[in-house]
Amino acid sequence: MLTLDFHATGHHFLQIPGPSPVPDRILRAISLPTIDHRGPEFGALGLKVLAGIKEVFKTRHPVVIYPSSGTGAWEAALSNALSPGDHVLMYETGQFAALWARLARRLGLEPEILEWQGSDADLPEAPGWRHGVQTALIEERLKADKEHRIKAVCVVHNETSTGVTSDIAAVRRAIDAAKHPALFMVDTISGLASTDYRHDEWGVDVTVSGSQKGLMLPPGIGFNALSPKALEASKTAKLPRSYWAWDEMIAMNKTGYFPYTPNTNLLYGLAEALDMLKEEGLDAVFARHRRWAEGVRGAVDAWGLPMQCADPALASPILTGVILPAGVDADRVRADILKRFDLSLGAGLGKVKGRMFRIGHLGYSNDLTLLATLAGCEMGLKLAGVNLAGSGVASAMEYFAAHPAPQAKAA
Ligand code: PLP
Numbered sequence: 121m122l123t124l125d126f127h128a129t130g131h132h133f134l135q136i137p138g139p140s141p142v143p144d145r146i147l148r149a150i151s152l153p154t155i156d157h158r159g160p161e162f163g164a165l166g167l168k169v170l171a172g173i174k175e176v177f178k179t180r181h182p183v184v185i186y187p188s189s190g191t192g193a194w195e196a197a198l199s200n201a202l203s204p205g206d207h208v209l210m211y212e213t214g215q216f217a218a219l220w221a222r223l224a225r226r227l228g229l230e231p232e233i234l235e236w237q238g239s240d241a242d243l244p245e246a247p248g249w250r251h252g253v254q255t256a257l258i259e260e261r262l263k264a265d266k267e268h269r270i271k272a273v274c275v276v277h278n279e280t281s282t283g284v285t286s287d288i289a290a291v292r293r294a295i296d297a298a299k300h301p302a303l304f305m306v307d308t309i310s311g312l313a314s315t316d317y318r319h320d321e322w323g324v325d326v327t328v329s330g331s332q333k334g335l336m337l338p339p340g341i342g343f344n345a346l347s348p349k350a351l352e353a354s355k356t357a358k359l360p361r362s363y364w365a366w367d368e369m370i371a372m373n374k375t376g377y378f379p380y381t382p383n384t385n386l387l388y389g390l391a392e393a394l395d396m397l398k399e400e401g402l403d404a405v406f407a408r409h410r411r412w413a414e415g416v417r418g419a420v421d422a423w424g425l426p427m428q429c430a431d432p433a434l435a436s437p438i439l440t441g442v443i444l445p446a447g448v449d450a451d452r453v454r455a456d457i458l459k460r461f462d463l464s465l466g467a468g469l470g471k472v473k474g475r476m477f478r479i480g481h482l483g484y485s486n487d488l489t490l491l492a493t494l495a496g497c498e499m500g501l502k503l504a505g506v507n508l509a510g511s512g513v514a515s516a517m518e519y520f521a522a523h524p525a526p527q528a529k530a531a
Pocket residue numbers: 138189190191192216276278279280281307308309310330339
């Protein structure tokens with residue numbers, strides 16, 4: 121037995137904001153025997169997932185499926201559409217936006233970073249990491265770029281390191297208001313299939329996503345949803361790419377096949393996840409996440425601790441970042457909660473390491489799982505000597521009881 125299989129009793133609480141818990145239905149699908157990825161059965165599977173995933177991105181255009189993590193899908197987006205030395209305007213909402221910019225720099229692009237400016241008493245280390253994308257800054261910068269040197273605007277939709285969800289339609293409007301031809305690239309690695317996302321309607325050229333969050337799969341699939349404009353740009357883009365090349369993928373995908381060995385078993389899981397999302401209905405999935413987030417935010421409020429998201433309208437339905445009082449080591453609190461209660465919480469990343477923790481409330485979960493999660497947090501905070509104003513668990517119990525979940529659709 122792998123030591124990884126061992127939990128003293130009961131099941132482990134995986135409440136990080138992805139990878140999220142994998143439903144049994146998906147685990148069973150993944151466990152089917154691997155088939156020949158060039159054989160006759162595979163094409164039907166390929167066509168099913170390639171068509172089904174378009175509905176989740178809300179696009180009529182191709183979605184490329186990679187056997188990769190989200191980072192690979194970031195690289196694919198940039199390397200297919202851009203050329204060495206291209207200027208890209210990137211907005212730093214948190215650690216993942218910062219890592220995408222680092223990747224761009226490593227590829228030989230010239231990222232220019234925009235960030236919220238101001239000070240913050242609760243999180244002086246990273247004041248900008250409590251806010252969403254300020255679209256006025258993007259519009260102003262693009263208007264000043266009269267020669268159209270900026271070739272792409274890149275933003276993160278749901279910043280998983282902070283719990284802030286930016287308004288992607290508003291970023292599109294800012295680009296349009298500046299009458300700028302830059303490509304628009306969006307990372308919704310943790311937003312897809314948990315909160316509304318509309319690739320076509322919001323005029324996004326490349327959307328980047330991954331399997332291990334709202335799609336409820338293990339890590340290992342990366343996605344690029346494309347627009348005709350992105351495909352056109354890729355014909356003249358000069359960054360080297362081979363594994364990531366869209367054209368070979370799209371050509372082979374027409375019959376449901378892939379240019380190299382795809383992750384067959386994860387694609388079984390994807391087919392199952394798409395069925396599950398369809399059975400529930402995407403709008404119901406989004407409402408379920410909003411309701412959970414309300415309950416969890418009420419709990420954090422009851423504790424009297426600041427949420428990392430400073431703008432309630434942009435608070436993420438997927439995770440909540442909780443800032444701890446200065447002097448309390450959030451990593452220590454998390455480690456103790458794991459040891460005592462077998463509950464994994466998300467760490468503070470980059471500039472906010474040790475200052476906050478993240479509660480994931482996404483994917484395959486339910487009210488009682490979240491109440492247990494909040495109980496683990498509450499006990500851990502008290503053991504660490506954090507002064508809590510009240511009981512977050514009691515607050516969430518009241519919220520969930522008073523706001524019943526809508527009934528699932530009859531089969
Ligand atoms: N972007 C966001 C918003 C993420 O949440 C993550 C991972 O959590 C990534 C990018 C990187 O994806 P991966 O770790 O799958 O490479």
